[in-house]
């Protein structure tokens with residue numbers, strides 16, 4: 231059994247959960263290691279559809295266990311609403327969901343502060359999911375105000391800590407944003423109660439995972455967001471606040487890099503982005519509308535319309551490099567089925583020169599012109615196809631060109647949302 235990381239190669243929403251769900255067949259444990267309830271991971275099996283924000287998508291497989299690693303920022307009320315939803319559908323998480331005591335907690339003031347900041351900076355707003363992700367990671371890194379799952383277990387110290395942190399947050403709410411202060415007692419009571427509910431899940435997940443790996447069990451790391459939203463390597467500052475790239479699996483779960491056998495980059499057959507920030511191959515014309523409408527490209531977490539554009543090889547080059555991709559899983563190929571013509575950006579033109587690598591300076595990026603190769607569409611449905619050989623020739627030409635340009639094999643092609651609509655190459 232292998233240790234695999236599955237992560238997004240673009241700006242999120244690549245269809246990671248579908249690939250995770252498919253590969254869970256080979257795994258015993260599925261792990262979330264960064265991000266939080268900003269993720270929206272949808273899986274579909276027959277008539278069943280699930281959207282997960284925090285719990286690893288592997289939970290639908292009743293015999294597998296799931297881990298929420300230390301690198302995640304956990305909103306406990308969001309977690310329990312997912313747990314309840316699963317239980318209503320006959321899926322119990324008892325005894326098979328493990329949460330690290332080092333996981334930081336999203337607190338009510340994180341969400342309030344984020345909303346205030348995003349509203350105030352409407353010109354430079356990041357367009358976040360408003361799930362408190364940034365403010366929670368900020369407190370974690372800042373070290374003075376972070377509250378972790380383990381802290382909930384110390385009911386003597388917890389009220390002291392919350393009161394002291396909230397005092398500072400209220401100063402910001404009232405003096406910087408001119409808002410009402412928040413009351414401490416309801417937060418303290420709520421989090422003590424949430425701590426009681428979380429207690430049975432709390433485990434040293436690093437020990438648990440390393441033991442599982444040693445015993446030869448399969449472990450699957452489920453990335454959230456995507457490479458270009460990585461706080462170090464993405465389109466900063468229009469990024470999320472965690473390391474969405476492969477290294478995040480190590481720091482966010484407490485395993486060493488030598489334990490990872492494979493890194494699968496999930497690549498949507500075109501590109502989308504929600505929220506603000508640069509997007510060189512964005513289509514603001516009818517074609518963009520058309521892709522959005524065929525692909526139902528609306529956020530699973532916020533319902534916002536996603537910006538759509540052609541596939542961008544320059545960002546995939548970055549994804550292959552930063553993550554050390556072993557292979558790519560290309561998703562949503564079927565969304566392109568009816569198009570007459572499909573474009574692929576192979577590189578950028580900047581100041582009259584060819585640029586093969588994604589520039590880190592957004593001012594440079596703003597002046598980059600995407601250079602396209604044009605492909606004939608296959609104009610035939612691919613949903614029913616289950617093997618590479620059966621794919622229309624023009625679809626294979628398109629996919630082969632991606633492989634060639636990224637110098638990375640394609641291991642999976644997804645031709646529909648359902649578990650069955652998958653081609654293993």
Ligand code: IMO
Nearest residue numbers: 242243268269270358359454455469470504505
């Ligand atoms: P999954 O895992 C797509 C985007 C937000 C915003 C930026 C920062 O479903 O692919 P944040 O709330 O994280 O501080 O927002 O990141 N974003 C996502 N975009 N898919 C996601 O998750 C995302 N999670 C955050 O839209 O631009």
Ligand code: MG
Nearest residue numbers: 243269270530
């Ligand atoms: Mg999403």
